[in-house]
Amino acid sequence: MGFGRMKFDEDELKGQKPNISKTMLIRISSYFKPYWKQTLLVMVILSISSFLGILPPLLIQRIIDRALPNKDFHLLLLLVLASLGTTVVSGLIGVLQTYLNSYISQNIVYDMKNQMYQHLQQMPLQFYSSVKQGEVITRMTSDISGIQGVFSSTVVNFASNLFILVTTGVTLFIMNWKLALLGIIVVPLFILPTRKMGNVRWKLAKQTQEKVSEQNQIIQETLSISGYMLMKLFTKEAQEFKGFRTINAESTRLQIRESMAGRWFMMTLTTFTSIGPMLIYLYGGYLFIQGDLTVGSIIAFVALLGRLYGPVGQMTNLYVDIRRSIALFERIFDYFDMEPLIVDQPQAVAMNTIGKDITFEQVSFAYQKDKPALSNITFTAAAGTMTALVGPSGAGKTTITHLIPRMYEIEAGQIRIGGIDIRNYTLESLRSQIGLVTQDTYLFNGTIKENLLYARSEATDQDIIEACKAAYIHDFIVELPEGYDTIVGNRGIKLSGGEKQRISIARVLLKNPAIIIMDEATSSLDTISEFYIQQAMYQLLQNKTSIVIAHRLSTIMAADKILVVQHGAIAEEGSHEQLLEKRGVYKDLYDKQFERKVFA
């Protein structure tokens, strides 16, 4: 099993049937709305096709009953040419229909994927810390792509079969109502086993989908850089493979069962479909012997009956398809219905933070109900000063910093910048004024330059070089064979921790925000790297309002104010000297960790 995966919800695996409600159908049809003209054209084409489809058996009937017995070659040629013409026209409009099908369905997928991506961008951090990773990818890719089949097979099949059933049924009754009744008598035989099979197939399909999603998650978790390293370092390859193989075996077994369920179903249908023509031959043959029916009529009748049974069989399958489609939409709508918790307030204004204080007043926050992570945090970080957060691991330092750019929403209290509640600022303006340097620097797999441009796409080469010089990383970069065009690898794996953090500092320097939040690296760096990082930090924090989770004594000493965080509250506040004099929590931490010069 992958890391930290949740157990599957039993109910989910039982595969409940989806609700085909009116609101659901209205919601689904809203996706078809922009393409209503094309959809209408498809419907017109389908009705023309269904008319054209009944012509060949009727033409054959005339060939057998008229042209051949009368040895009328002229009529024969005419009928054969008409038959040929019908086939060619059917083929041509078939091509147009295929194009339209694919145009409509692919565009619906296109719209949905865009909508989903934007929606997921709005989801709060909580969503990503709790959702199963493979799940997001499965919904974005296979679920939404599955929607494509809803139009190209489900909707089109339904309409086409309906047209064929009506045109063929009416023709059969006009030709001979008794024979038509006889041919239709067997139809209920198709419908009876369908419901049962539909349920079985539905259940299996749902279970298969879940297994595929679970499989995606294992792949995502164990074959990504961090997961891979964790797996290797803890030599869990065999265990992970065992987990993967088990789920792989289950999904394979389910898929075989699903396709077999379909096979038995088809076999039953085929058996029943052969009963109808036999009855027609028997009774039609009797009528022929009596002199009441022609050979051509019998042949045309059987051919038309074939045209009737095909759609009936498909319509019964369609029931399964519709339920499957609705389930796909349900899974997607589930995501769409999750409200992004953190959004702009209607009266939100753009923020201009130049020279503004950050104030926390009685701020409380909990990741999980009844387990407060922060309670009653009150402090002010004055404009242009540096505030250091120190305290034991798990005290709540990172949480405090994440609340400023509204990564999480506070439960009580108020956070103000420049005297205004941050909830009154637009998220975009708030976040554009905040630069975050984390310990775990995230670089995407591109060149160093591309990673830097992410902060400010219009930055010139000169701007980039200046930022990198200020971050003490320029000399290192130019010594690389590819310089600024060096590819950094997934998450920047090809660079050391210190190098990555300096690139991340350069990135924030390029962004040039008014507020800097920094989580100082705890990893022990050699003296030279440490010196460079300190210098880079000094450049970054100059004239900015900064909040630094400080681990190094030198940083703490340089701070204008130190906040000691303990058990989600501020235990002490003051300068280094003031806090030492207090002989409290800070003094304890200092005494324990002074020798290492690191507050980690």
Ligand SMILES: Nc1ncnc2c1ncn2[C@@H]1O[C@H](COP(=O)(O)OP(=O)(O)OP(=O)(O)O)[C@@H](O)[C@H]1O
């Ligand atoms: N996403 C999360 N969901 C639930 N609980 C969380 C989450 N992130 C942090 N916590 C919990 O909140 C508390 C505060 O964590 P936080 O990361 O703010 O501590 P910290 O002081 O920054 O610690 P460290 O110095 O080790 O990074 C901890 O008990 C932690 O387990």
